[in-house]
Amino acid sequence: MGFIYNIGIGVVHFGLKCASLFNKKIKKGVVGRQNTFKVLESHLNFGDKTLWFHCASLGEYEQGLPVFKELRKHYKQHKIVLSFFSPSGYEIRKNSPIADIVVYLPLDSKRLSKRFVNLLNPELSVFVKYDIWPNFLNELKKRKCRAILISAAFRKNQSYFKFYGKVLRRALFTFEHIFTQNEVSKALLESINYNDVTVSGDTRFDRVFSQLELNNNLLFIETFKDDKLCVVAGSTWPEDENLLIDYINSSNHKNVKFIIAPHNIKTSQINNIQEKLNVTSVLYSKKEDKQLASAQVFIIDTIGILSKVYSYANIAYVGGAMGHTGLHNTLEPAVFGIPIIIGPNHQKFPEANAMININGMFSISNQEAFNNILNELIQNKEKRLSCGKNCSDYIQKNKGAVIQIIDYLRI
Structure with a gap:
């Protein structure tokens, strides 16, 4: 199944390049991903302590922001890397004061994920809601880097809970702990024997309350x-x-x-x-x-x-x-x-x-x-x-x- 997943990532990479010729939004993502390693290498030095925050897009950023702010307060000596998958998140928050470096997340190939994690070697990684990438998470696990998932919300029809979802299901087990929005999500995780889970609720409530x-x-x-x-x-x-x-x-x-x-x-x-x-x-x-x-x-x-x-x-x-x-x-x-x-x-x-x-x-x-x-x-x-x-x-x-x-x- 892992082999098929990696083949699929290659197909996605080719498809995005083709689509970028006709779609400005997709083109921003393709071009942005090409610059990711250049940005990281120019801003990170050997020995830098880092935290990594990852969001799919703008909505997940807003959801994770109250947690990011608290971590920023407590890890003042660390460089914080914020990554987005979607151009809509990156373009609006590329100058976010919560992070020292903001980049597009490379596609989840074995080669790119290994290079990315090697550069960061984050002390803690925080993923928001659902943007779960097996190769990145496996690389974190190999290096014994802490990773948590916050504001997670799962549904019974998702691949994690199907017979064909082994690769994605295994990725969930790379998280040290998962914080879910509701009891249903916790029960689904426990149904696949993932038990390091807490129902904390949705961080968006904290985000809007801070307004x-x-x-x-x-x-x-x-x-x-x-x-x-x-x-x-x-x-x-x-x-x-x-x-x-x-x-x-x-x-x-x-x-x-x-x-x-x-x-x-x-x-x-x-x-x-x-x-x-x-x-x-x-x-x-x-x-x-x-x-x-x-x-x-x-x-x-x-x-x-x-x-x-x-x-x-x-x-x-x-x-x-x-x-x-x-x-x-x-x-x-x-x-x-x-x-x-x-x-x-x-x-x-x-x-x-x-x-x-x-x-x-x-x-x-x-x-x-x-x-x-x-x-x-x-x-x-x-x-x-x-x-x-x-x-x-x-x-x-x-x-x-x-x-x-x-x-x-x-x-």
Whole structure:
């Protein structure tokens, strides 16, 4: 099975090179991986002590960040190497202050994994959630380097638990300890006789809770909001934006402000939203030239500020579940104690299901349902506040994973 896996990695390598000729995102990853060893060799010296943090993409980085921050505090003499597999993670966090060196993870061939681990020789490696690479992990095991997996979430239909998943299953046993998000994941690991496992919960709760400790003030949003009720729609896709635009254009709630933060901030997409709106709107990129308080819609055509923008919301809509692109982060608005509306495709997101069950989140499948619940939340302050509190209580109840992980590491 190991032979077949390694052949598969070679096929993937060839496939990515071919695909990079037609896809800019894939090309960034291919080119970035070609530079990985050059970057490492220019920043690491013989005898350097290192830690290695690995994330598949941006979401896993945000999930691991509270743990990374704690480790950064305690390992001040170590160089920290942060790796990403996906360009979307690397490009946005390549200047992360949490790490000394940020690189693309090479493909998981025996040759490249051996060279990579030889260069790092990390005292501790932290993998986040699910990006598990057998050859890298086997090289760590050979050198008796500590490795843990945090915020892991497993499902019964994954290869680890099938007769054909021997290579990946063996990779799990290279981890010194696995911290899972839930009891189901722990039970699945125990079913294959992996017992060094702790149910610590999801570190994302700690991540979003820490947002409350930051300065979330945005003066331009305060000016725009003008003490009016505000609906913030975050990480929206066209199918989400169609709901919002139709509602805004036909609504009688002229004193309600709307902030839309599209997932895709390409100029054509932003222009399309503005052209369809029948009310005054303003772009983040052109806010200096506008009378913000007179606009009803503010469009965030930049990245990196949505977490702070949610602090101004009275109601949130989170995109991704009206289509099949995947529901975006609902915990970010939940921590601010506001009710949340999402689309119908949320079955794979346990936090969404949980908040729906406690009456903090509402799933809609069409325009009429969207209009009805949004009208109710706008008009019924008592319900709005009660539902919002359910969300913030949910965050409070589920934070604490970081403490368990750090306690285990005894630092």
